[in-house]
Amino acid sequence: MSALIAVQGLSRRYVVRGGVLGTSRRTVTAVDGVDLAVNRGETVGLVGESGCGKSTLARCVAGLERPSAGRVLYDGREMDDPRVRDNLPRLIQMVFQDPFSSLNPRRSVGFSVAEGLWAMGMGDRAARRERVMELLDQVGLLPEHADRYPHQFSGGQRQRVAIARALATNPSLVVCDEPVSALDVSVQAQVINLLCDLKARLGLAYLFISHDLAVVGHISDRTAVMYLGRIMELAPTDTIMDNPAHPYTRALLAAAPIPDPARRQAARTPLAGDAPSLFSPPPGCVFHPRCPEAMPECAVSSPKLLETSPGHFVRCLKETP
Amino acid sequence: MPDTLLSTFDVRTAFHTAEGTAVAVDGVSLSVARGETLAVVGESGCGKTVLGLSILGLVQPPGRIDAGRVLFDGTDLLTLSPEAMRRVRGNRISMIFQEPMTSLNPVLRVGEQIAEAIRLHRGKSRREALAQAGNMLSLVGISDPDRRLASFPHELSGGMRQRVMIAMALCLSPDLLIADEPTTALDVTIQKQILALMLDLAAAKGTAILLITHNLGVVAETCDNAAIMYSGQVAEYGDVASLFANPLHPYTAGLIRSLPRPGDKTRLEAIPGTVPSLTRLPRGCRFHPRCPRVFDRCRTDAPPFFRLESGRCARCWLHAEAALETLP
Numbered sequence: 059m060s061a062l063i064a065v066q067g068l069s070r071r072y073v074v075r076g077g078v079l080g081t082s083r084r085t086v087t088a089v090d091g092v093d094l095a096v097n098r099g100e101t102v103g104l105v106g107e108s109g110c111g112k113s114t115l116a117r118c119v120a121g122l123e124r125p126s127a128g129r130v131l132y133d134g135r136e137m138d139d140p141r142v143r144d145n146l147p148r149l150i151q152m153v154f155q156d157p158f159s160s161l162n163p164r165r166s167v168g169f170s171v172a173e174g175l176w177a178m179g180m181g182d183r184a185a186r187r188e189r190v191m192e193l194l195d196q197v198g199l200l201p202e203h204a205d206r207y208p209h210q211f212s213g214g215q216r217q218r219v220a221i222a223r224a225l226a227t228n229p230s231l232v233v234c235d236e237p238v239s240a241l242d243v244s245v246q247a248q249v250i251n252l253l254c255d256l257k258a259r260l261g262l263a264y265l266f267i268s269h270d271l272a273v274v275g276h277i278s279d280r281t282a283v284m285y286l287g288r289i290m291e292l293a294p295t296d297t298i299m300d301n302p303a304h305p306y307t308r309a310l311l312a313a314a315p316i317p318d319p320a321r322r323q324a325a326r327t328p329l330a331g332d333a334p335s336l337f338s339p340p341p342g343c344v345f346h347p348r349c350p351e352a353m354p355e356c357a358v359s360s361p362k363l364l365e366t367s368p369g370h371f372v373r374c375l376k377e378t379p
Numbered sequence: 380m381p382d383t384l385l386s387t388f389d390v391r392t393a394f395h396t397a398e399g400t401a402v403a404v405d406g407v408s409l410s411v412a413r414g415e416t417l418a419v420v421g422e423s424g425c426g427k428t429v430l431g432l433s434i435l436g437l438v439q440p441p442g443r444i445d446a447g448r449v450l451f452d453g454t455d456l457l458t459l460s461p462e463a464m465r466r467v468r469g470n471r472i473s474m475i476f477q478e479p480m481t482s483l484n485p486v487l488r489v490g491e492q493i494a495e496a497i498r499l500h501r502g503k504s505r506r507e508a509l510a511q512a513g514n515m516l517s518l519v520g521i522s523d524p525d526r527r528l529a530s531f532p533h534e535l536s537g538g539m540r541q542r543v544m545i546a547m548a549l550c551l552s553p554d555l556l557i558a559d560e561p562t563t564a565l566d567v568t569i570q571k572q573i574l575a576l577m578l579d580l581a582a583a584k585g586t587a588i589l590l591i592t593h594n595l596g597v598v599a600e601t602c603d604n605a606a607i608m609y610s611g612q613v614a615e616y617g618d619v620a621s622l623f624a625n626p627l628h629p630y631t632a633g634l635i636r637s638l639p640r641p642g643d644k645t646r647l648e649a650i651p652g653t654v655p656s657l658t659r660l661p662r663g664c665r666f667h668p669r670c671p672r673v674f675d676r677c678r679t680d681a682p683p684f685f686r687l688e689s690g691r692c693a694r695c696w697l698h699a700e701a702a703l704e705t706l707p
């Protein structure tokens with residue numbers, strides 16, 4: 059059986075202006091040759107440095123952007139296949155970080171939730187209304203909420219509305235780009251519990267982007283760690299958390315703040331060196347200028363993402379036989 | 380009191396709308412000393428941002444500061460003229476706003492935006508200001524700062540936009556920095572770098588920091604004291620170590636219990652229910668419909684702010700007997 063989503067050799071380049079006057083033009087590669095699969099009913103976590111290409115990859119998977127190279131297969135079919143293209147909202151939906159700007163302030167919440175159904179021509183007016191009620195109930199909101207407007211809801215409630223909206227067309231995959239980072243920890247817990255319930259009940263799959271490693275650890279079956287447009291490590295989440303093989307993964311885990319003042323860490327800057335530049339990526343292993351374990355050869359040869367044990371992929375010369 | 384820089388006394392900020400009056404900040408009294416980092420934590424919608432805006436005099440209608448005082452270095456900011464307040468904002472108090480996309484100008488290159496701020500308040504030439512802007516970008520961990528100066532906000536990732544905002548606030552080296560969720564869009568290594576930068580500023584220049592955040596890990600690792608807000612009021616105040624070890628208010632305890640724990644995949648313990656609407660507040664303690672320790676008195680009488688011998692404070696009847704004094 060083919061994966062629900064298979065990302066193959068995906069790259070995404072942007073042309074950007076450079077120079078103080080913005081006159082020169084340069085190409086940056088935001089996502090560079092990513093391979094990643096999401097299976098039915100599976101949650102894949104995606105973590106990594108700010109600007110490393112997570113949102114860009116997510117937008118390509120959701121069909122909001124075209125890859126510059128490589129492809130995304132939906133159940134084994136290309137995006138250009140009409141069975142995929144015409145059905146995309148039924149396959150994939152996206153939930154964004156900001157519940158404030160992702161809903162139309164001038165439309166009632168019921169309208170926003172039903173919009174996808176209406177656009178797909180699914181059901182008549184009465185059927186759509188019924189579906190909205192069912193969705194609001196699924197995400198823990200009340201029927202009367204359908205007629206209210208976004209500004210009348212708290213941040214956590216708006217994020218529930220955004221999730222209800224994403225679920226309306228019964229997608230198989232929901233791409234969540236930092237869905238809980240604007241929420242306080244109690245509402246965050248409510249939303250995470252909701253996502254887990256929906257997965258258990260509806261067999262949903264998630265591609266889940268977050269900077270909070272504890273949250274990713276809680277929700278994901280597998281986790282991918284990205285750095286400068288590339289996947290550096292991919293493994294079952296427990297392996298990533300307990301036995302990380304890549305030096306960058308280890309640096310990331312070491313930097314995670316611990317909610318316990320008794321364990322306050324003395325060292326505040328675990329990763330030395332400058333953040334890498336997309337304009338001139340380092341030669342060899344892109345992580346070598348900052349890698350605490352770098353060897354001389356790391357500056358010249360670039361490691362490949364290799365399966366070092368079943369299901370555990372690492373891009374590091376130390377793990378390369 | 381150690382060298383207090385800012386104290387608010389009973390600040391009350393309300394939104395007067397057709398649906399009624401929503402008191403977003405309801406009698407908040409807090410103080411921050413020079414060099415101190417104070418965390419402000421609390422449920423989404425509890426008034427943290429409005430508190431920051433109230434201190435800065437940036438509350439927009441239909442919102443209005445109805446009562447209270449904001450003493451900053453001996454001056455009540457609420458009595459200043461708009462012009463004098465603008466000078467304080469540029470020169471002595473900076474704010475990092477919560478939503479970088481809405482606070483950056485979408486049609487202006489980010490370098491121009493930072494340089495403009497520097498020029499306005501420091502009277503430097505365009506070239507000097509741009510050079511300083513580039514330095515600031517590299518301090519907040521943005522590589523290739525010279526090229527990035529020429530970027531438009533939409534060409535940057537979420538975390539880069541947030542760092543542009545931080546660079547803008549820090550380049551003025553303020554006496555007080557109000558940072559509203561400054562690191563939510565950043566990965567943990569850059570988050571650490573930025574927090575270290577802010578703490579260095581606090582140590583070197585004695586900058587006081589009001590850090591508004593949802594991230595209890597960040598509070599535990601970087602802040603001296605914390606104020607936990609619920610529904611427009613401070614529910615608990617105290618030093619960070621005691622607050623985590625032994626929370627006084629059931630709401631604080633609930634927040635700490637909601638955190639995911641490594642290796643534990645069971646259902647998270649969220650606080651049941653939602654925050655009350657500001658126009659329909661429950662009688663008695665505002666937290667009582669959700670409180671696991673509610674008793675009779677909580678349903679009828681609103682608890683005052685009790686101060687204990689340790690200096691910690693809590694707005695909860697459970698501490699009535701141990702309290703040294705009650706504050707409003």
Ligand SMILES: Nc1ncnc2c1ncn2[C@@H]1O[C@H](COP(=O)(O)OP(=O)(O)OP(=O)(O)O)[C@@H](O)[C@H]1O
Pocket residue numbers: 072073074088107108109110111112113114115336533534535536537538539564565566
């Ligand atoms: N429209 C665009 N034009 C030019 N460059 C872009 C554009 N969109 C993204 N980029 C660049 O691509 C890179 C990756 O951006 P992306 O938003 O995918 O990062 P991210 O991993 O989601 O970061 P964050 O964690 O900060 O949200 C960044 O360097 C960004 O500047």
Ligand SMILES: Nc1ncnc2c1ncn2[C@@H]1O[C@H](COP(=O)(O)OP(=O)(O)OP(=O)(O)O)[C@@H](O)[C@H]1O
Pocket residue numbers: 213240242394396401403421422423424425426427428429430440441442477657
């Ligand atoms: N312009 C406005 N009109 C009416 N009510 C408002 C307005 N701005 C804010 N409020 C209300 O004031 C309350 C406090 O809002 P505030 O933005 O301070 O919350 P917050 O604690 O910063 O939340 P978050 O963690 O989600 O940022 C909210 O209930 C909000 O609905």
Ligand code: SF4
Pocket residue numbers: 304305306343344345346347349350351352353356361373374375376
């Ligand atoms: S290849 Fe070398 S530089 Fe890269 S992660 Fe491995 S040890 Fe570090």
Ligand code: SF4
Pocket residue numbers: 628629630664665666667670671672673674677682694695696697
């Ligand atoms: S006063 Fe009563 S209801 Fe309120 S927090 Fe304390 S115990 Fe709970």
Ligand SMILES: [Mg+2]
Pocket residue numbers: 112113114536537538
């Ligand atoms: Mg992003």
Ligand SMILES: [Mg+2]
Pocket residue numbers: 427428429477559
């Ligand atoms: Mg806020």
